[in-house]
Amino acid sequence: MAKLLLRHVYKIYPGVGKAKKNAKGEQKKRSGDFVAVRDFNMEINDGEFIVFVGPSGCGKSTTLRMIAGLEEISGGELYIDDQLVNDVDAKDRDIAMVFQSYALYPHLTAYDNIAFGLKMRKVPVPKLNEQGEQVVAIDTKRVRRLTKNLGKLGKQSASLEKALAASRRALETAGEDEREQLEREIGYATDKQALLAKRIERAEADLAYYSTTPVPLVKYVHMSKDEIDTKVKWAAEILGIEELLDSRPSEMSGGQRQRIALGRAMVRGPKAFLLDEPLSNLDAKLRTAMRAEIVKLHNQLKTTFIYVTHDQIEAMTMGTRIVVMKLGVVQQIDTPTNLFDYPENKFVAGFIGTPQMNFFEVDIRREGDDLLVTLQDGQRVLLSLAELRTIEKKYLDGEMHRVWLGIRGENIQLDDQGVQATLTIKEVLGNTTQLFLHLGEGGDDFIVSVAERNALAPGDSVGIKLVERFVHLFDKETEQSIMSREYGNQ
Numbered sequence: 120m121a122k123l124l125l126r127h128v129y130k131i132y133p134g135v136g137k138a139k140k141n142a143k144g145e146q147k148k149r150s151g152d153f154v155a156v157r158d159f160n161m162e163i164n165d166g167e168f169i170v171f172v173g174p175s176g177c178g179k180s181t182t183l184r185m186i187a188g189l190e191e192i193s194g195g196e197l198y199i200d201d202q203l204v205n206d207v208d209a210k211d212r213d214i215a216m217v218f219q220s221y222a223l224y225p226h227l228t229a230y231d232n233i234a235f236g237l238k239m240r241k242v243p244v245p246k247l248n249e250q251g252e253q254v255v256a257i258d259t260k261r262v263r264r265l266t267k268n269l270g271k272l273g274k275q276s277a278s279l280e281k282a283l284a285a286s287r288r289a290l291e292t293a294g295e296d297e298r299e300q301l302e303r304e305i306g307y308a309t310d311k312q313a314l315l316a317k318r319i320e321r322a323e324a325d326l327a328y329y330s331t332t333p334v335p336l337v338k339y340v341h342m343s344k345d346e347i348d349t350k351v352k353w354a355a356e357i358l359g360i361e362e363l364l365d366s367r368p369s370e371m372s373g374g375q376r377q378r379i380a381l382g383r384a385m386v387r388g389p390k391a392f393l394l395d396e397p398l399s400n401l402d403a404k405l406r407t408a409m410r411a412e413i414v415k416l417h418n419q420l421k422t423t424f425i426y427v428t429h430d431q432i433e434a435m436t437m438g439t440r441i442v443v444m445k446l447g448v449v450q451q452i453d454t455p456t457n458l459f460d461y462p463e464n465k466f467v468a469g470f471i472g473t474p475q476m477n478f479f480e481v482d483i484r485r486e487g488d489d490l491l492v493t494l495q496d497g498q499r500v501l502l503s504l505a506e507l508r509t510i511e512k513k514y515l516d517g518e519m520h521r522v523w524l525g526i527r528g529e530n531i532q533l534d535d536q537g538v539q540a541t542l543t544i545k546e547v548l549g550n551t552t553q554l555f556l557h558l559g560e561g562g563d564d565f566i567v568s569v570a571e572r573n574a575l576a577p578g579d580s581v582g583i584k585l586v587e588r589f590v591h592l593f594d595k596e597t598e599q600s601i602m603s604r605e606y607g608n609q
């Protein structure tokens with residue numbers, strides 16, 4: 120069980136941008152450090168089911184790998200249960216990771232695949248003297264480890280200092296085009312230096328403590344066969360794979376293999392489970408079933424889960440809280456319903472929910488108790504300000520403002536008196552009917568989802584009305600929501 124805290128976490132892959140020649144065309148200089156994760160801040164409570172979601176390449180796996188300790192953290196701090204773990208090895212973080220590729224040993228049975236990690240691993244037990252009493256002494260092994268780590272941090276600090284001095288010197292003579300990159304590099308390095316100083320301070324304090332204070336010692340022993348057997352059987356029972364324990368991976372289906380991979384993580388009794396797109400290799404039907412099983416597993420284990428997916432439906436159905444990411448930047452962290460009801464920007468609004476939210480580029484202007492909305496094709500609508508969510512004051516100053524208006528298809532009603540659009544395609548899905556509509560000249564395309572069937576046909580003219588309660592407004596430039604979660608406007 121674990122609580123996690125990510126503070127200003129960055130992942131920067133240095134110099135992956137194109138190499139650039141200088142003015143004289145001689146030297147090549149790397150340009151454009153690639154920031155895969157930018158300023159990630161989040162507190163994850165013990166036992167939460169967190170989902171990281173976003174398009175491919177947005178930094179989900181990188182963040183997960185930094186938490187697991189498989190990837191160095193370039194900047195910022197990661198705490199597990201209040202302990203700073205930037206310098207703690209992956210194997211000592213007590214975190215289990217499950218991947219899309221199950222990474223099972225093909226020559227081992229399911230039982231041995233699950234037990235493998237346990238057989239390899241040694242567990243701490245109290246170190247006793249001949250009288251059977253706990254030994255309390257200076258932990259020399261820990262002191263050696265801390266000394267070594269301190270040396271490593273010192274070296275890092277020295278080379279960072281050197282790089283920083285070089286960048287500062289280069290800045291003095293740098294031309295216009297190099298300045299920006301150099302200043303950015305100096306910024307990163309300065310942040311990194313501050314964190315390193317903090318880490319060195321902590322390491323020194325730890326070293327001072329452990330080299331002078333006797334502590335209860337432990338020794339590491341292999342788990343007994345019986346202990347391992349109990350754990351494997353426990354996991355197999357929860358996962359419903361008892362009858363598979365003698366089979367090899369090649370004899371199993373994808374879903375069964377994924378269960379074995381989960382079992383292997385479970386028996387370790389980790390503080391947290393990190394799952395990176397674990398269901399991507401399964402077909403749609405099995406994926407839905409496994410989705411429910413993983414949620415059930417979480418309910419049983421009550422351990423912290425962090426689950427990565429690019430599929431917003433998976434995110435919405437599984438997460439207690441969801442982190443929506445785009446291009447390395449967290450867009451919103453919220454519950455599924457809040458993401459759906461109160462997206463904080465246009466990207467989140469468009470990413471969550473199917474069919475996708477409709478967006479109209481419109482001009483808004485306050486007219487007394489109403490908001491006058493002018494669509495791209497010139498049609499106008501009056502929306503009642505009392506029924507809209509509260510809009511930022513500066514947009515209601517009586518002037519015209521260009522914004523994005525977002526509304527989901529199920530929140531648009533048919534109304535002969537309303538805005539006129541032309542039906543292009545009609546899809547009857549059974550429970551709902553999707554109408555693909557097109558506004559007049561220069562206007563947007565949008566989808567309306569109605570519950571009832573109807574006799575409309577492509578080419579027909581259709582009147583529509585926006586339901587005020589469900590209207591979202593986003594600034595045209597920043598694409599940030601300009602509405603609060605409350606209703607009514609003064």
Ligand SMILES: Nc1ncnc2c1ncn2[C@@H]1O[C@H](COP(=O)(O)OP(=O)(O)O)[C@@H](O)[C@H]1O
Nearest residue numbers: 132135153155174175176177178179180181182
């Ligand atoms: N070792 C690396 N070196 C350089 N760039 C990398 C490396 N690993 C990942 N990236 C880049 O970082 C970005 C985020 O990758 P990743 O976290 O795998 O995305 P996701 O899991 O959200 O699809 C991608 O643009 C990817 O190309």
Ligand SMILES: [Mg+2]
Nearest residue numbers: 176179180181
């Ligand atoms: Mg990934």
